[in-house]
Amino acid sequence: MQQVRVDRGADAFISPGALLKEVELLASEGVRFTTMVCLDVDQEFEIIYLFQRLTLDMVRIRVRISKDEELPSISSILLDAVLMENEIKEFFGVRITNLAIDFQCRMLLSAKSPQTPLLKVRPQSQSLGGGE
Amino acid sequence: MPVMSTNLIKNFFSGPATRPYPVVKREPFPRARVRLVYDPDKCTYCGICANICPAAAITMEEDRENLRISRHYDSFACISCGRCAELCPQAALLMAVRTHEPSDAKVVEHSTSR
Amino acid sequence: MARVTFPFGPQHPVLPEAIQLQLTCEDERVVEVLPVIGYMHRGIEKAAEANLFPNNIFLCERICGICSFIHALCYCELMEGMMDVEVPPRAKHLRVVWSELSRIHSHMLWLGLLADSFGFESLFMQCWRAREIILDTLEMTTGQRVIQSSCVIGGVRRDINEDQEPDVRRKMDAFRKEINAIYPVFAKDYTVKSRTVGKGILPKEQAWSLGTVGPTLRGSGWDYDARTLGYAVYDDLGFEPIVEDGCDSYARMMVRLHEVVQSLELVIQALDRMPKGDLAVTVKTFPEGEGLIRVEQPRGELVEYARGNGTAYLERLKIRTPTFSNIPALLVMLPGCELADVPVITMSIDPCIACTER
Numbered sequence: 001m002q003q004v005r006v007d008r009g010a011d012a013f014i015s016p017g018a019l020l021k022e023v024e025l026l027a028s029e030g031v032r033f034t035t036m037v038c039l040d041v042d043q044e045f046e047i048i049y050l051f052q053r054l055t056l057d058m059v060r061i062r063v064r065i066s067k068d069e070e071l072p073s074i075s076s077i078l079l080d081a082v083l084m085e086n087e088i089k090e091f092f093g094v095r096i097t098n099l100a101i102d103f104q105c106r107m108l109l110s111a112k113s114p115q116t117p118l119l120k121v122r123p124q125s126q127s128l129g130g131g132e
Numbered sequence: 133m134p135v136m137s138t139n140l141i142k143n144f145f146s147g148p149a150t151r152p153y154p155v156v157k158r159e160p161f162p163r164a165r166v167r168l169v170y171d172p173d174k175c176t177y178c179g180i181c182a183n184i185c186p187a188a189a190i191t192m193e194e195d196r197e198n199l200r201i202s203r204h205y206d207s208f209a210c211i212s213c214g215r216c217a218e219l220c221p222q223a224a225l226l227m228a229v230r231t232h233e234p235s236d237a238k239v240v241e242h243s244t245s246r
Numbered sequence: 247m248a249r250v251t252f253p254f255g256p257q258h259p260v261l262p263e264a265i266q267l268q269l270t271c272e273d274e275r276v277v278e279v280l281p282v283i284g285y286m287h288r289g290i291e292k293a294a295e296a297n298l299f300p301n302n303i304f305l306c307e308r309i310c311g312i313c314s315f316i317h318a319l320c321y322c323e324l325m326e327g328m329m330d331v332e333v334p335p336r337a338k339h340l341r342v343v344w345s346e347l348s349r350i351h352s353h354m355l356w357l358g359l360l361a362d363s364f365g366f367e368s369l370f371m372q373c374w375r376a377r378e379i380i381l382d383t384l385e386m387t388t389g390q391r392v393i394q395s396s397c398v399i400g401g402v403r404r405d406i407n408e409d410q411e412p413d414v415r416r417k418m419d420a421f422r423k424e425i426n427a428i429y430p431v432f433a434k435d436y437t438v439k440s441r442t443v444g445k446g447i448l449p450k451e452q453a454w455s456l457g458t459v460g461p462t463l464r465g466s467g468w469d470y471d472a473r474t475l476g477y478a479v480y481d482d483l484g485f486e487p488i489v490e491d492g493c494d495s496y497a498r499m500m501v502r503l504h505e506v507v508q509s510l511e512l513v514i515q516a517l518d519r520m521p522k523g524d525l526a527v528t529v530k531t532f533p534e535g536e537g538l539i540r541v542e543q544p545r546g547e548l549v550e551y552a553r554g555n556g557t558a559y560l561e562r563l564k565i566r567t568p569t570f571s572n573i574p575a576l577l578v579m580l581p582g583c584e585l586a587d588v589p590v591i592t593m594s595i596d597p598c599i600a601c602t603e604r
Contacts, residue, residue, distance in 0.1 A: 001476045001477065001481065002327070002475050002476050002477055002539060002540065003327075004323070004324060004326075004327020004328060004537045004538065004539050005327060005328060005535060005536070005537055006535070006536035006537060006538050006551075008535075008536060027455075030454070032454055032455055032456075032457050033457050034457065034549060034566065034571070035549050035551075035564070035566035035570075035571075037551045037562070037564045039553065039561075039562055040562075048551075050538070050549070050551075054454075056470060056475070058538070078455070078457070079456065079574060079577075080455075080456050080457035080571060080574040082574070083570060083573065083574065084566075084570070091291075101280070103282075103284075106284065107283060107284050108283065108284045108287040108603055109284070109287065110284070113287075117289060117292050118291065118292055118295075134435060134436065134437075135430050135431045135434050135435045136366075136368065136369060136431050136435060138427075139368075139372060139427050139428075139431065140368060142427075143368075143372070149375045149378070161382075161385050161386045161389075163386065163387075163389050163404070164385060164389050164390070165389030165390055165395075183298075184298075184300070184301065185301075186297070186301035186302075186303075186304035186305065187304070211304060211393075211395075212390070212395075213304050213395040214389065214395070214403075215304075215395075215403075218403065227389070
C-alpha cells in the first residue's frame with residue numbers, strides 16, 4: 001500500500017538560491033517533475049516541489065520564501081514545470097522569474113476574474129497583484 | 133476486405149440500438165437516484181440534511197421568536213447525491229427513480245415546523 | 247517560406263472541450279505550437295477550502311465527468327490515509343469494480359472520439375453503443391450513470407448485492423462480445439492504421455522527461471501504472487501494466503484498447519473475490535497534517551495533496567490531474583506533423599480540459 005501521510009521532517013529544505021543547482025543535480029539522475037504545491041503560511045510561501053525517480057519513488061523539496069522574494073523558475077531545466085509555475089504565479093502571486101513560457105497571469109484567469117484567488121494573507125508590501 | 137464490414141453487415145440486420153424516445157421511454161433502474169422526495173409530516177427539523185448537503189440545496193432557518201424552524205429546498209441546486217436521504221433519521225427524505233417534470237421557473241420548496 | 251499562425255480551437259469539431267492550440271505553419275507543415283488553456287477554470291481548489299471536508303467528495307467528482315468515480319476514490323483514499331481509517335475489504339473490492347468500469351467507459355468514449363477525429367463515423371457509433379452497456383451497469387449498481395457519488399470516506403455507499411451480481415456478469419459478457427467486434431477494426435483496419443501509425447512520435451526519453459503519464463507514457467515504452475503502487479485492492483489482484491513500444495498515436499491507442507480488455511478482467515476478478523462484510527466504517531476524526539496520494543485515472547496518474555489542521559475544513563487541497571502533465575507532450579508531438587494530422591495527434595493524449603483547469 002501507498003504511504004499517504006507526508007513526513008515533513010524527511011523533506012529537504014532548500015534556499016531559493018540553491019534551488020536550481022539541486023534541481024539540475026536531480027535531473028541528471030533521471031528524475032522528472034511531477035507537481036508543485038504552494039502553501040500560504042502567514043508572511044511566507046512554502047513551495048513543495050514533487051519529483052519522481054526512475055524507481056517511481058517521490059522526491060520532495062521544500063522552499064520557503066517571503067512573499068516579496070523572487071523565486072527562480074526551474075522550467076529551463078524541466079520544461080513541463082512551466083504550466084504549474086504559471087499557475088502558482090497566477091493563484092498566489094509568487095514572483096517567479098525566467099519562465100520559459102510566460103502566460104502573463106492569464107493562463108487560467110481572465111482580466112475580470114479575482115486576482116490571486118488562493119492567497120489568504122496579503123503580503124505587507126501589497127504591491128503584488130498577479131503581475132498587474 | 134476491410135475489417136469493419138462484418139460489423140456493418142451484422143448491424144444492418146440487428147435492428148436499431150436507439151429507441152423512439154417520446155413514444156418509448158426507458159424504465160429507470162430500481163435503485164436509480166434521481167429526485168428527492170420530502171415528507172414534511174415525518175420531518176423533525178433536526179438539521180442533519182442541511183448540514184451535510186454538499187450543494188447547500190437544503191437550508192434551515194431558525195425563528196427564535198416564534199420557536200419555529202423553516203426548511204427550504206432548492207431542487208435546482210440539488211445534485212441528487214442522496215446523502216441526505218441516507219442519513220435522515222426519520223426517513224422523511226427518499227430518493228425517487230422518476231425525473232422531474234420540465235419546469236420553466238425556479239421552484240423552492242418551503243416548510244415550517246409546527 | 248512564409249509562416250502563418252492561426253488558432254486551432256477553442257471551438258473545433260474534433261475537440262470535446264475548449265482548448266486552443268496556436269499553430270504556426272509553413273505551408274501544410276506545423277512548425278510551432280503553443281497550447282492556450284483557461285476557458286473552463288472553475289476554482290475547485292478554492293471551493294474545496296470553503297467546504298466541509300466530507301462534502302468535498304462530491305466537489306472532487308465534478309472535476310471531470312468521465313473519470314468522476316476515480317476522483318472521488320482518490321480523495322477518499324487520501325483522507326482515509328491521513329486519518330488512519332481502515333476500509334472494510336468489501337468496500338475496497340467495490341471501489342475496484344466501479345473504478346474499472348469508469349476506466350472502460352472513459353476509454354470507450356475516447357476510442358469513439360478518435361475514430362470520429364479521422365471521420366470513421368460507423369466505428370464511433372459502434373464504440374459508443376458498447377459504452378452504453380457499461381453506463382447501464384453503473385446506473386444499475388450505483389444509481390447514476392456518470393457522476394456515481396458512491397464513494398464516501400470510510401467505505402462506499404452502495405452495494406452490488408446477490409440479485410445484481412448475475413446481472414453485472416451478464417452485462418460484462420455482452421460487453422465482451424462488443425469489444426471483440428471492435429478490437430480487430432482498431433488493430434488491423436487500413437483507415438485506422440494509415441491515420442495513426444507513425445503520427446505524433448513521442449520518443450521514449452522525452453516521454454519521461456516531459457512528465458507524461460498514463461497511456462501516453464506507456465505508449466512510449468515505460469511500464470509505469472500508478473495502480474501498481476497499491477491502493478484499494480490492486481496489490482492483490484495481480485495485474486501487469488500494458489506497454490507498447492511504438493511511441494506513436496497507434497501505440498497509445500493500442501494501450502487503451504488493451505486496457506479495456508484488462509479492466510474487464512479486473513472487474514470479473516474483483517467480483518469473484520469479493521468478501522462479505524460491511525460497506526463502510528464511521529469516521530469521527532478530522533484530517534491533520536499532510537498527505538499525498540497517486541492513483542491511476544483513465545488518462546494517467548492523478549496526484550492529490552492535502553493539508554489539514556484538525557478542523558472540518560482543509561487548509562489546502564492540490565489536485566494535479568493527468569492532462570495537466572500531458573499537455574507539454576504536444577510541444578514535441580505536433581511540430582513536424584501535417585496540418586491534417588493535428589486533430590488525431592491532439593486526441594491521442596486524451597485531453598480532458600475540465601480536469602486540467604479544475
